[in-house]
Amino acid sequence: MSTPQAAPGTRSGPHQVLLLVYALFTVAAGARSGVQLAIDPGRAPVAYGLSVVAAVTYALGWVAIRRASVGRTGFARWMLWVELGGVVVVGVLSLVRRDWFPEPSVWSDFGIGYVFVPLVLPVTGLLWLHRQAPGRDHGPGTMVTVHRRIVTAFRVVALLEAVSWLGLLIGMFFKYVTESGEVGVQVFGPIHGAVFIAYVALTLVTARLQRWSLPVTVVALGCSIPPFATVVFEVWAQRTGRLAVSPAASPEGRREFTAAP
Numbered sequence: 554m555s556t557p558q559a560a561p562g563t564r565s566g567p568h569q570v571l572l573l574v575y576a577l578f579t580v581a582a583g584a585r586s587g588v589q590l591a592i593d594p595g596r597a598p599v600a601y602g603l604s605v606v607a608a609v610t611y612a613l614g615w616v617a618i619r620r621a622s623v624g625r626t627g628f629a630r631w632m633l634w635v636e637l638g639g640v641v642v643v644g645v646l647s648l649v650r651r652d653w654f655p656e657p658s659v660w661s662d663f664g665i666g667y668v669f670v671p672l673v674l675p676v677t678g679l680l681w682l683h684r685q686a687p688g689r690d691h692g693p694g695t696m697v698t699v700h701r702r703i704v705t706a707f708r709v710v711a712l713l714e715a716v717s718w719l720g721l722l723i724g725m726f727f728k729y730v731t732e733s734g735e736v737g738v739q740v741f742g743p744i745h746g747a748v749f750i751a752y753v754a755l756t757l758v759t760a761r762l763q764r765w766s767l768p769v770t771v772v773a774l775g776c777s778i779p780p781f782a783t784v785v786f787e788v789w790a791q792r793t794g795r796l797a798v799s800p801a802a803s804p805e806g807r808r809e810f811t812a813a814p
Contacts, residue, residue, distance in 0.1 A: 582608035
């Protein structure tokens with residue numbers, strides 16, 4: 554029996570980002586539902602139960618995206634549609650049946666607690682699967698372009714992470730120092746959380762693409778904790794060439810470069 558071969562382009566940067574985000578959301582949703590059920594399971598059983606469903610869905614989504622890397626896209630497509638349907642249905646229910654949600658679930662209000670990432674994630678996955686259709690160009694030039702986009706996304710998210718920290722610090726000032734309200738914390742708290750997840754995921758993918766050493770990767774991840782440190786790291790990485798992209802940087806480009814006369 555023949556072993557399934559990887560579909561062209563599926564082991565790309567976007568594929569790795571999807572795997573990381575699904576893994577992070579599996580842990581986040583699972584931990585959230587576990588804590589909620591352990592502390593007070595009777596307070597919001599519907600919402601807590603739906604958080605468990607979300608965690609299981611993200612775990613199955615991770616498996617589905619992983620299987621797609623060897624060309625088995627059927628399960629991934631099915632799971633992504635199930636996930637999208639779940640977010641939409643729970644989002645509508647949370648609006649029309651508020652009494653079922655005294656505490657929010659992961660998918661309440663279409664994932665507003667995670668800055669709508671739960672709503673965007675399955676759509677992004679479906680678009681990624683669409684790009685794997687036969688006949689699309691996945692040659693070295695295309696992979697270098699994807700590589701460059703991943704690095705650019707890392708730089709943008711590093712800046713956004715610092716901006717979200719600024720908004721959160723301002724909100725904390727008004728909440729704890731002037732005691733004039735907590736709107737800023739309520740707004741920028743979820744935003745900062747979502748950008749933090751995106752930064753961690755993109756850092757791991759970029760570190761692999763750029764072949765960063767383990768100490769550099771650890772420092773990059775650690776910079777997500779102190780305010781504004783991600784910008785400092787991004788500037789340093791850019792100046793030291795750790796964010797440079799060339800045709801020889803990707804595996805495809807290196808093979809092509811080596812084979813050239």
